Amino acid sequence: MKSFFKFLILLFAFLGTSFNSNSAEKVEYLKTDWSFKGLFGKFDRGSLQRGYQVYTEVCSSCHSMKYLSYRNLAEKGGPEFTIEQAKAIAASFEVKDGPNADGDMFTRPGKLSDKFVMPYENVKAAQAANGGAYPPDMSVLVKARGGGVDYIYSLLQGYEDPPAGISLDDGVYYNKYMYGNKIKMANQLSDGLVEYADGTTASVEQMSKDVTTFLMWAAEPHLEARHRMGFKAIVYLIILTALVYFSMKRIWSRIETEV
Amino acid sequence: MSGHEYIPKSKVGKWFNDRLPLLTLANHLTDYPTPKNLNYWWTFGGILTFCLITQIVTGLVLAMHYIAHADMAFDSVEHIMRDVNYGWLIRYIHANGASMFFLAVYIHIFRSLFYGSYKSPREIIWIIGIIIYLLMMAAAFMGYVLPWGQMSFWGATVITNLFSAIPLVGEGIVTWLWGGYSVDNPTLTRFFTLHYLIPFLILGLVVLHIWALHVPGNNNPVGIDIKKPSKDTVPFHPYIVIKDGFALLMFMIVFAFFVFYTPNILGHADNYIEADPLVTPAHIVPEWYLLPFYAILRSVPDKLLGVVAMLSAILILAALPWLDTSKVRSAVFRPLYRQFYWILVADVLILGYVGAMPAEGLYLLIARVATAYYFLHFLVILPVLGLKEKTVPVPLSITEPILGGSPNLATAKNKESLNN
Numbered sequence: 001m002k003s004f005f006k007f008l009i010l011l012f013a014f015l016g017t018s019f020n021s022n023s024a025e026k027v028e029y030l031k032t033d034w035s036f037k038g039l040f041g042k043f044d045r046g047s048l049q050r051g052y053q054v055y056t057e058v059c060s061s062c063h064s065m066k067y068l069s070y071r072n073l074a075e076k077g078g079p080e081f082t083i084e085q086a087k088a089i090a091a092s093f094e095v096k097d098g099p100n101a102d103g104d105m106f107t108r109p110g111k112l113s114d115k116f117v118m119p120y121e122n123v124k125a126a127q128a129a130n131g132g133a134y135p136p137d138m139s140v141l142v143k144a145r146g147g148g149v150d151y152i153y154s155l156l157q158g159y160e161d162p163p164a165g166i167s168l169d170d171g172v173y174y175n176k177y178m179y180g181n182k183i184k185m186a187n188q189l190s191d192g193l194v195e196y197a198d199g200t201t202a203s204v205e206q207m208s209k210d211v212t213t214f215l216m217w218a219a220e221p222h223l224e225a226r227h228r229m230g231f232k233a234i235v236y237l238i239i240l241t242a243l244v245y246f247s248m249k250r251i252w253s254r255i256e257t258e259v
Numbered sequence: 260m261s262g263h264e265y266i267p268k269s270k271v272g273k274w275f276n277d278r279l280p281l282l283t284l285a286n287h288l289t290d291y292p293t294p295k296n297l298n299y300w301w302t303f304g305g306i307l308t309f310c311l312i313t314q315i316v317t318g319l320v321l322a323m324h325y326i327a328h329a330d331m332a333f334d335s336v337e338h339i340m341r342d343v344n345y346g347w348l349i350r351y352i353h354a355n356g357a358s359m360f361f362l363a364v365y366i367h368i369f370r371s372l373f374y375g376s377y378k379s380p381r382e383i384i385w386i387i388g389i390i391i392y393l394l395m396m397a398a399a400f401m402g403y404v405l406p407w408g409q410m411s412f413w414g415a416t417v418i419t420n421l422f423s424a425i426p427l428v429g430e431g432i433v434t435w436l437w438g439g440y441s442v443d444n445p446t447l448t449r450f451f452t453l454h455y456l457i458p459f460l461i462l463g464l465v466v467l468h469i470w471a472l473h474v475p476g477n478n479n480p481v482g483i484d485i486k487k488p489s490k491d492t493v494p495f496h497p498y499i500v501i502k503d504g505f506a507l508l509m510f511m512i513v514f515a516f517f518v519f520y521t522p523n524i525l526g527h528a529d530n531y532i533e534a535d536p537l538v539t540p541a542h543i544v545p546e547w548y549l550l551p552f553y554a555i556l557r558s559v560p561d562k563l564l565g566v567v568a569m570l571s572a573i574l575i576l577a578a579l580p581w582l583d584t585s586k587v588r589s590a591v592f593r594p595l596y597r598q599f600y601w602i603l604v605a606d607v608l609i610l611g612y613v614g615a616m617p618a619e620g621l622y623l624l625i626a627r628v629a630t631a632y633y634f635l636h637f638l639v640i641l642p643v644l645g646l647k648e649k650t651v652p653v654p655l656s657i658t659e660p661i662l663g664g665s666p667n668l669a670t671a672k673n674k675e676s677l678n679n
């Protein structure tokens with residue numbers, strides 16, 4: 001039994017190292033405390049709401065979020081805007097609908113059931129407006145990057161003047177956390193860029209953290225429910241395992257063999 | 260098996276059992292005499308059955324919501340993750356379940372290698388097992404394609420392209436597999452169909468696997484033939500049922516940890532980017548459980564020979580009962596084999612590691628050495644070892660080993676004598 005556990009531990013240690021090494025280039029990302037990590041990790045509501053503000057005022061002019069609906073903003077485990085707030089947010093967007101009875105397309109104010117309005121009609125239009133680079137959809141962006149939240153958080157703060165000897169084309173910027181260091185997105189954040197409704201100082205660091213938290217929720221809207229259920233499930237399993245262990249000892253005590 | 264004929268107590272039971280002896284079967288399964296010295300490495304058979312059932316059940320629910328279409332597959336997976344009630348739970352169980360399934364099957368296979376469970380009279384059980392393993396790999400590979408992310412698409416492209424190595428007909432076969440001239444919608448729909456079919460084939464083979472097991476009965480850590488039923492055996496129920504249950508629960512705790520706390524760690528981030536035939540990912544890597552074979556494939560400079568080496572690496576296992584010439588089953592009594600066994604384990608782990616790395620420089624060199632050793636182990640070391648090795652005396656029975664005392668004591672004493 002002992003050697004068995006030793007083997008399992010070794011195996012997991014091995015698996016762990018081999019996955020981390022999947023990312024080819026090692027860069028030390030900037031670290032910050034994420035409230036949603038750990039056994040009981042939850043989102044910071046204020047941070048999510050501020051993050052949404054940064055997303056709409058800054059990111060959303062180029063980046064779509066096609067898998068989210070306005071109703072999600074009021075759902076449990078998310079930014080938890082009130083229904084009225086979410087309705088007002090939705091209504092502030094023009095949504096293309098139709099065809100109507102006359103066969104015409106028309107625009108109307110957004111509703112809770114609408115998906116987030118996209119900044120461009122399609123990928124080609126997005127590329128044309130951004131020097132050929134498609135600003136990736138942000139719905140699952142955090143999960144689609146090796147470094148996850150730390151990577152996004154660092155990238156937003158990673159703009160620097162290029163080191164001597166590196167020349168950049170027009171519309172290409174230097175970022176020390178970007179794969180290959182060349183990025184087509186210009187530095188978007190500057191201190192005081194947005195005015196937070198709750199009075200928080202909008203430093204670059206603060207905005208990076210808020211918007212990254214928001215992106216994490218966008219990618220994993222059920223994260224809180226998952227953590228809650230996970231804790232209950234594991235506690236339940238541990239208790240059951242203990243009970244079964246003692247029953248097993250009892251049953252096997254009928255014969256002279258160790259289990 | 261149990262030696263006495265089973266007669267149902269109730270009249271209805273007897274009437275039914277005379278027509279379809281299901282109760283006799285149930286009685287056989289509960290009474291099934293099992294060696295009482297089985298250790299925890301033997302619990303992975305039950306764990307694997309649990310894995311298969313879990314995959315089938317969660318897979319059925321996912322299939323109710325998934326759309327097998329190149330334009331909609333990725334969206335439908337996100338729909339499952341966001342809008343389907345507990346869809347995230349079902350999908351994470353299914354995705355991590357595949358990894359857990361392979362983790363368990365590797366332990367199961369290596370247990371068999373250590374205790375010589377593949378040897379006469381259990382060759383058929385072993386060969387059915389190898390076929391199950393092959394089908395598992397096919398099912399897992401096709402399942403990974405279904406979310407239609409970047410790794411899905413490019414993994415499918417790389418693996419299906421392997422068939423183009425076949426001389427003359429290769430290109431034709433690849434076009435036929437794809438249902439077109441590249442991996443596209445027809446490929447996705449057929450992979451979905453096959454991904455749905457294969458688990459049921461596996462289920463059928465599992466029945467045969469267990470049936471074949473119940474003819475000679477379980478091997479055991481001492482590796483000797485035992486009388487059944489006897490003092491050396493316990494009935495499957497309740498002894499083995501509760502022990503398997505305990506091990507399964509421990510396994511489920513690990514499983515739950517992955518599902519609830521690190522559900523994406525075993526996957527690749529690129530698979531959350533929708534498939535794009537125009538953009539190739541920087542490194543195309545398969546899921547971890549296929550990495551050793553991926554390393555073997557890439558270690559051979561020639562494409563056709565690489566494919567042959569990879570397939571041989573799996574198929575060679577089927578010939579194992581005849582490659583291993585030793586009459587003694589358990590490695591407990593084979594001091595030399597035991598050392599080579601652990602070298603093989605290390606070799607496979609190294610292959611897995613280099614499989615995840617770019618195939619260049621030192622990694623490639625390590626992969627080549629490890630590949631060569633893998634084949635050396637099966638083709639040279641095992642046949643020679645069986646003839647040359649001086650084995651330690653094997654006890655005559657589990658309860659009355661030659662050294663006296665309890666069966667575990669016998670094993671312990673043997674270990675001691677080896678160390679001295």
